[in-house]
Amino acid sequence: MITDHQIEIRVRYSETDAMGFLHHANYLKYFEIGRTELFRTQGGSYRRMEELGLFLVVTKVQVRYRRPARYDDLLTLHTRIARTTTVRLDHSYQLFRGDELLAEADSTLACVDRQGTLQMIPEDLVALTQEPRA
Numbered sequence: 648m649i650t651d652h653q654i655e656i657r658v659r660y661s662e663t664d665a666m667g668f669l670h671h672a673n674y675l676k677y678f679e680i681g682r683t684e685l686f687r688t689q690g691g692s693y694r695r696m697e698e699l700g701l702f703l704v705v706t707k708v709q710v711r712y713r714r715p716a717r718y719d720d721l722l723t724l725h726t727r728i729a730r731t732t733t734v735r736l737d738h739s740y741q742l743f744r745g746d747e748l749l750a751e752a753d754s755t756l757a758c759v760d761r762q763g764t765l766q767m768i769p770e771d772l773v774a775l776t777q778e779p780r781a
């Protein structure tokens with residue numbers, strides 16, 4: 648199974664603050680993009696998973712901001728599955744501008760049903776959530 652993924656993201660003007668820096672809250676959006684694209688690369692689909700009544704919810708996130716990103720910077724986000732258990736996924740992230748590390752983060756996601764009750768992650772989550780073929 649693929650456990651690492653890399654994606655390029657360009658900072659848009661609407662994502663910056665009054666100082667022209669990428670607003671701190673938008674880093675979390677980038678990390679979500681990284682998780683989603685990693686899952687898609689594995690062959691999984693969050694849409695299909697939700698249709699099956701399973702959801703991955705963020706229970707913890709920690710970000711270490713090192714240097715600011717600015718409007719129009721081309722960034723590279725590395726997303727990695729750091730640990731899995733029967734009910735949670737831990738991801739780690741590194742955001743770069745070229746070779747310069749801008750931010751590092753870790754997140755924990757728990758698997759829940761529609762009522763928010765903790766669920767075991769299906770052993771073959773990726774196969775289960777693949778889009779049905781026509």
